[in-house]
Amino acid sequence: MSGSGVYAVHAACIRGVEAYPVTVEVSMAEGMPGISLVGMADSGVLEARGRIRCALRAAGFEIPRKSITVNLAPGDMRKSGSGFDLPIAVAILAASHQIPEVGLDDTLLVGELALDGSVCSVRGEVAYQLLARASGLALVTAINEQHVPLDSVDHFTLSHIGSLRIGVREAVQRYPHGMPGSEHPGAQPDFSDVVGQEVAKRGMAIAAAGELGLLMVGSPGAGKTMLARRMTSILPPIEEREKQEALCIHSVMGEAVDGLLRGVRPFRSPHHSISAAGLIGGGRPVHPGEISLAHGGVLFLDELAEFSTGVLQTLRQPIEAGVVRLVRAEGAYSFPSRFQLLAASNPCPCGYLGDREIDCACTPHAIERYRSKLSGPLADRIDLCIDVMRPDPELVVKGAEGMSSADLREIVERGRAFRTWREGREGKPEDLGRSKRPLDGAVAAYRLDGGGETTLIQIARAAHLTGRGIVRLSKIARTIADIEESEDVRQTHVLEASMFRGRTGDEVG
Structure with missing residues (x-):
């Protein structure tokens, strides 16, 4: 993307566990040679200037002897990480007409640059893929040993920045599709x-x-x-x-x-x-x-x-x-x-x-x-x-x-499976307890029969259970009844549930 003396490429920033779109804008003007970064860049992003200079020199590109201003938009979001190296370098090269601009408008660039010009992978590849898919962009990164290919994502790899001389479309290679290994769960301790x-x-x-x-x-x-x-x-x-x-x-x-x-x-x-x-x-x-x-x-x-x-x-x-x-x-x-x-x-x-x-x-x-x-x-x-x-x-x-x-x-x-069937027919216990049967007691939603209710009261009195302890015991008994595929919680379910209060009794709960 170019216009008014400014060239821009698509980049992204990890914020939490999501990737957010960032536009890398480059403007060149006469003045003191150097690269200045604006747009709330942290120290890790600012260090990109040194890596970019060395990488461009190692790849045989010229570093424009101009005052280069790099803006990371939007300016109100803090930028972090080394994934901005590649888009900044590409924007500088495109703005100085050292690489073809074809294919850059619809490409999301993410990668760290080594001093020899190699492109290195960064964390958050899955988040970048999700952003690329939502934005309708092709994603270009380095090869990642922990690669996770997602469906409907045009994901390409770039090994060295010097390859961009022939254009981004010719320099990149497509990642294979599919989810390797997902069909065969790994062995686990038994x-x-x-x-x-x-x-x-x-x-x-x-x-x-x-x-x-x-x-x-x-x-x-x-x-x-x-x-x-x-x-x-x-x-x-x-x-x-x-x-x-x-x-x-x-x-x-x-x-x-x-x-x-x-x-x-x-x-x-x-x-x-x-x-x-x-x-x-x-x-x-x-x-x-x-x-x-x-x-x-x-x-x-x-x-x-x-x-x-x-x-x-x-x-x-x-x-x-x-x-x-x-x-x-x-x-x-x-x-x-x-x-x-x-x-x-x-x-x-x-x-x-x-x-x-x-x-x-x-x-x-x-x-x-x-x-x-x-x-x-x-x-x-x-x-x-x-x-x-x-x-x-x-x-x-x-x-x-x-x-x-x-x-x-x-x-x-x-x-x-039985719980899903039961809740689908009668609603979840917490919903029943709040709205449908408000007068039937705190544990009515768990469906205790006469024997189960009597046993629950006896255990609660003998063990001096609090209200929280009674509800907890009922919840365990309800789960045991689901395992036995019983719609009602019976005495045997309550008795087994009482075994799992432990030696600390109602104190742990």
């Missing part, structure tokens, strides 16, 4: 490897079927982490929309996408020393956090009691809404964050409270203080609490077999 934990496996299947938060409490070495890492193997296949959103987030963060391309859901396990910005997103420029990287998969919080209370508090709104909303001076950001929440913790500071063989060395005050951390910030989102005890050594040595991932996946799929 639940059959975990012996002596059949009750815990059942609890994980219930959590996956009902999309419920789950806390595992047990002594060190009981197998909590082994169980958690196998959760993705029993979840249903990731939906295409979730997959594309997850691919975009991982691409922007420079994370590997091989697993997602094979259909494997993400599994994220941040260390307990993580900051709030690292967990939910933030920084400068603003980037997604671990809960967004877990989008479509599992977020596992190991050693839950060791996390900062303030950090855990930030999770409550994103878990409820399925999206992170951050507001900064330069605007608002939204990151998808729908995931299966898993957590694990020792029962006490030493880890051996309730252990059958090793005595606990903690004082009552230390135990109470430790438990209070578990019953705090995430209580509303932890529906099930499973006691995970160390398995019998004889079972481990002899290699006893239990339920496999295939067995548990069948349970999960059956429960979700």
Whole structure:
């Protein structure tokens, strides 16, 4: 695009997890030779001037001895990243008539320049492809090892800026179409490897079927982490929309996408020393956090009691809404964050409270203080609490077999399918509880029969459950009933649900 002494090309900037269009305008005038950048460019973009000079010189181009002004429009959006190197260099070359202009008007250029003129890939390729598709532009980038080809996108590669002498259309090569590896899910750890934990496996299947938060409490070495890492193997296949959103987030963060391309859901396990910005997103420029990287998969919080209370508090709104909303001076950001929440913790500071063989060395005050951390910030989102005890050594040595991932996946799929059928006929429980049956009690929407209701009341009185604990127990029982393909929640469902309140009882919730 040229006119009035200004030449412009299409570029883009990553903002959060989306690519926004940017127009790179170049104007040349007599004066002190040099390149000046305007348009709210950060330090990373300003460094492009040095890379561009070296790259153009190495490729045999002339650097115009004029005062070159580069404007990144719109001027009210902060620009960051090294992906502006290629469009700025191309705009300068086209404005100085060193390369043909044909094909540049309908091309989106993204890439970093090495000092020898090679074009290097940048983060966020999926976001750039989505923008190119929405804008009706062809996308030109460098070859990317983590390439994710999307449908209906004209995506080309450019290896060296010197190739542009013959024109952009002749210099680029088309990327292959398709989604390699997506038809063949990768091998995942199997639940059959975990012996002596059949009750815990059942609890994980219930959590996956009902999309419920789950806390595992047990002594060190009981197998909590082994169980958690196998959760993705029993979840249903990731939906295409979730997959594309997850691919975009991982691409922007420079994370590997091989697993997602094979259909494997993400599994994220941040260390307990993580900051709030690292967990939910933030920084400068603003980037997604671990809960967004877990989008479509599992977020596992190991050693839950060791996390900062303030950090855990930030999770409550994103878990409820399925999206992170951050507001900064330069605007608002939204990151998808729908995931299966898993957590694990020792029962006490030493880890051996309730252990059958090793005595606990903690004082009552230390135990109470430790438990209070578990019953705090995430209580509303932890529906099930499973006691995970160390398995019998004889079972481990002899290699006893239990339920496999295939067995548990069948349970999960059956429960979700029945829930979908039931909700389609009668509406979601929360909708029924708010509007259709407002006078029938807090748990009426879960469809308890006479025996189930009586048993629920007896358990609530005996365990001194709060209103929140009663609703949570009803939700677990409803999920068990869905697994059994029962329209009503019966006594047996409530009794089994009561098993998953854990040794901490209603305190963890």
